[in-house]
Amino acid sequence: MKLLATAPFLLLNALPISARALNFFDTQSPIRVESLPVNGENPLEYCADPSAHLLQIEKVDLHPNPPLPGQTLSIKANGTLLDTVEEGAIVLLEVKYGLITLLKQQVDLCEQVKNVDIECPLEKGDLTLSKDVDLPKEIPPGKYSVLADVYTNDQRQITCLRATNIEFRRF
Numbered sequence: 098m099k100l101l102a103t104a105p106f107l108l109l110n111a112l113p114i115s116a117r118a119l120n121f122f123d124t125q126s127p128i129r130v131e132s133l134p135v136n137g138e139n140p141l142e143y144c145a146d147p148s149a150h151l152l153q154i155e156k157v158d159l160h161p162n163p164p165l166p167g168q169t170l171s172i173k174a175n176g177t178l179l180d181t182v183e184e185g186a187i188v189l190l191e192v193k194y195g196l197i198t199l200l201k202q203q204v205d206l207c208e209q210v211k212n213v214d215i216e217c218p219l220e221k222g223d224l225t226l227s228k229d230v231d232l233p234k235e236i237p238p239g240k241y242s243v244l245a246d247v248y249t250n251d252q253r254q255i256t257c258l259r260a261t262n263i264e265f266r267r268f
């Protein structure tokens with residue numbers, strides 16, 4: 098679907114931070130909360146109980162999973178949006194390389210979804226997304242973590258996804 102495909106897309110698209118996003122990584126306690134994996138072939142999990150989210154993700158499939166540098170990443174996803182999402186929605190995005198924060202930024206959701214051929218407003222109802230992304234060869238090998246926390250313009254949580262320690266290897 099639309100939004101959720103944006104998360105992995107943003108991840109790989111090196112965008113620039115947000116105060117809120119920080120907390121997810123920095124406040125992780127040693128007592129691991131039960132992980133909430135996103136359904137499908139993907140490395141994603143929810144940051145918080147998804148039942149309260151505006152976006153109910155049914156499935157996200159990435160091929161290959163995990164993504165490989167220099168190869169085309171195919172993203173297929175769908176789900177249901179419980180309400181229309183208007184202009185002004187934001188993504189709090191954070192990307193880490195090992196322990197180093199590569200980027201931490203608030204980005205405009207509606208601007209970003211244009212990359213996956215979708216325009217705001219995102220209408221309430223079922224969503225499907227299918228997108229191929231060519232990944233650069235030059236992604237430095239190592240472990241990456243990504244967090245995307247998504248809100249409407251009136252602060253309702255659309256979704257919150259993360260992928261921790263995704264390994265890019267040299268071939």
Ligand SMILES: *[C@@H]1O[C@H](CO)[C@@H](O)[C@H](O)[C@H]1NC(C)=O
Pocket residue numbers: 155156175176177223224225
């Ligand atoms: C998502 O796709 C599956 C098939 O891949 C389909 O069975 C399901 O109904 C779809 N869900 C939505 C909400 O579109």
